[in-house]
Amino acid sequence: MTDEHSTMQNPVIEETESDHDDTMIVQRARSERAIEFLHSLMADASGYDERVWLEVKRSLEENRTSSRRRFDD
Numbered sequence: 001m002t003d004e005h006s007t008m009q010n011p012v013i014e015e016t017e018s019d020h021d022d023t024m025i026v027q028r029a030r031s032e033r034a035i036e037f038l039h040s041l042m043a044d045a046s047g048y049d050e051r052v053w054l055e056v057k058r059s060l061e062e063n064r065t066s067s068r069r070r071f072d073d
Helices: 003-009 017-043 048-062
Strands: none
């Protein structure tokens, strides 16, 4: 087997520094958007979470597959 043959079977994709920088920029932008979204959820004062949680919790308890309760309250 020659080196040329080995290279053809296992091509190496070289990542340039520029590619790495571009990837980091894209990832940073995605992370910032995710953080902004989480902050908006935390700032939500509509009361939706509190209203819906009671119904979700009740439904989970009614449809549990074991006799052990999922919630203590």
